[in-house]
Amino acid sequence: MRKTYSNSHANRGALLERLVDMTNMQYRNKGVADIRKIPTPVQIQSNVRGKVTGYTQKPEWVDYSGVHDGRAIVFDAKETANRTSFPLNNISEHQYQLLKSWHQKGARSFLLVLFSKLDEVYLLPFALLETYWEDAQKGGRKSIPRAAFVGECDLVKCEKGYVLHYLKHIG
Structure with a gap:
């Protein structure tokens, strides 16, 4: 991966999402899997003569x-x-709650995490995320x-x- 991208808040996550989107297209084209990006919901405020104004809503999905x-597979890409x-x-x-719910019902739930300054992407299985999340809540x-990613992911x-051949790493 080349580091020719902005780390501004607006672009945070954009590099990893582009890589995942390209991989998902490859998976679809080869008939391996059908995994799609869920668009961020938009609330339209007005539509005057073709000029639409609105704002992005808080997403309720991964x-x-x-x-x-x-x-089923559900995951989020994080940088x-x-x-x-x-x-x-x-x-x-x-x-977290969506990943947990789907995991409990048998879906493959995980995070793809990019350490952008290290050019490393890890697949964090939900079970490990749950361990750290629950501990943080207490x-x-x-x-x-990062040592947990290196040792356990x-x-x-x-x-x-x-x-990014992430499907190779899911059980």
Whole structure:
């Protein structure tokens, strides 16, 4: 990955989402999986002679959902410029609860996390996210150390022609 992108708040997450979108298109084109980006909902305020005005609403879903090998997949793509940990406040309560609900019903639920300054993408399974999330709710650490990603998560890379071959890492 090249580091020729803006880390401004507006562009946060854009690089990883572009990479995931390209990979998902590759998966669809090869008949491997059908995983789609969920658009952010927009509340239209007015439509006067074709000029539409509105604002983005708080999303109630995660970034991606789809199906692979007959099982549902839901996940979110997150980026952090932090080199040593992933702050849990990057995940909203509704995102966590949705991932948890789908995980409990048998879906593959996870996060793809990009450590942007290290050019590393990890697949964080929901079970590990849940451990850290629940601990944080009880007053524990408010982030997941990078060492946990290195030791307990799969590093997602470009391989077999896929931009980010993340499906290789889900069970």
